[in-house]
Amino acid sequence: MKLWLSVLAVTVASWLMKASAPLVIGGRKLPPTAIRMTALMAPVLLAGLIVTELGGKGWSELDWTQLVGVGTAGGLFLAKVPMLLAVGGGIAITALIRLGLS
Amino acid sequence: MSRAAFSGIGGEASGERKAAFLDGMRLGVGPGAAAFVLALSFGAEAQARDWGFALPVLFSMFAFSGSAQFTLLTTLADGSALAAITSAVLINARYLVMSVALNNSLRGGRLARALQAQALVDASFVVAHRNDGGYDVARLIGASVPQWMLWVSGTAIGALTAPSPDLMHQLGIDVAFPAFFLLLALDELRRSTRALVAGLLGGAIAAALLFVVSPGYALLGATAAALLGVLPEDGETA
Numbered sequence: 001m002k003l004w005l006s007v008l009a010v011t012v013a014s015w016l017m018k019a020s021a022p023l024v025i026g027g028r029k030l031p032p033t034a035i036r037m038t039a040l041m042a043p044v045l046l047a048g049l050i051v052t053e054l055g056g057k058g059w060s061e062l063d064w065t066q067l068v069g070v071g072t073a074g075g076l077f078l079a080k081v082p083m084l085l086a087v088g089g090g091i092a093i094t095a096l097i098r099l100g101l102s
Numbered sequence: 103m104s105r106a107a108f109s110g111i112g113g114e115a116s117g118e119r120k121a122a123f124l125d126g127m128r129l130g131v132g133p134g135a136a137a138f139v140l141a142l143s144f145g146a147e148a149q150a151r152d153w154g155f156a157l158p159v160l161f162s163m164f165a166f167s168g169s170a171q172f173t174l175l176t177t178l179a180d181g182s183a184l185a186a187i188t189s190a191v192l193i194n195a196r197y198l199v200m201s202v203a204l205n206n207s208l209r210g211g212r213l214a215r216a217l218q219a220q221a222l223v224d225a226s227f228v229v230a231h232r233n234d235g236g237y238d239v240a241r242l243i244g245a246s247v248p249q250w251m252l253w254v255s256g257t258a259i260g261a262l263t264a265p266s267p268d269l270m271h272q273l274g275i276d277v278a279f280p281a282f283f284l285l286l287a288l289d290e291l292r293r294s295t296r297a298l299v300a301g302l303l304g305g306a307i308a309a310a311l312l313f314v315v316s317p318g319y320a321l322l323g324a325t326a327a328a329l330l331g332v333l334p335e336d337g338e339t340a
Contacts, residue, residue: 006174035331086281
């Protein structure tokens with residue numbers, strides 16, 4: 001029961017957080033300064049996600065084979081390779097390196 | 103203006119929304135593929151911790167939040183339920199900020215807006231970002247559809263098959279998420295110098311915070327870089 005209630009609590013909290021601004025602010029428009037700040041949320045969040053995904057807690061999950069794969073995907077994408085193929089290339093490179101190391 | 107003219111405008115707007123929705127679905131497939139792989143891990147880990155099949159799948163269906171789900175899964179086994187729930191909720195605190203960012207672009211009354219905001223997930227938030235700084239809600243929802251389907255199906259398959267974490271690591275699957283985020287960032291940071299500076303600052307803040315706090319809090323701290331928006335843009339007065 002504890003498990004189900006915990007899952008329910010997190011699910012409801014997640015709904016409420018996503019709905020927080022519509023429920024609290026409603027249709028009122030934000031001032032220009034706030035709009036400029038919200039426009040920067042996407043690049044900031046992405047940069048943060050990349051760092052936290054690669055570093056992990058206390059930078060303990062940093063793995064150079066993963067970095068090579070991610071870098072390869074980025075390089076392929078800049079060379080106009082479609083997104084899915086670029087990521088697939090990055091995954092393949094990392095898998096090959098790990099295969100070679102094992 | 104005549105009713106026919108209104109109808110024409112309405113039809114055009116509806117067509118644009120449909121096109122944006124379909125465009126969002128197309129853009130959501132890539133991050134969805136990464137979500138599928140991560141969901142395999144979630145389903146397998148949940149199975150290993152005796153969560154059974156139904157609970158992780160229902161959790162993925164209704165919460166649709168990888169960070170909160172993984173946090174609850176890992177912390178519930180180690181401590182009290184209250185601490186685990188609090189951690190899982192706090193790790194999603196960025197949705198409060200994203201919800202504010204999205205709000206100006208939502209349509210309808212409070213309830214309709216609140217429902218539209220449920221499509222909010224990291225990758226969709228980014229692909230819905232328009233050049234004018236606003237967010238395309240149809241595209242946001244479209245991008246979340248394949249991600250939700252792949253997240254739920256990945257959880258179910260993971261819970262049923264329980265693939266070994268070692269095998270997933272050997273196959274380089276852990277590259278998928280950061281690689282997709284990097285590719286999305288490459289597009290996003292090219293929008294303006296301000297976006298580039300904010301992104302670099304956000305990354306630096308997250309990097310520094312990772313030494314002292316968990317990734318969820320480091321990510322939340324990174325959003326402080328958006329305060330650069332307080333500064334007026336070129337040609338604007340403060």
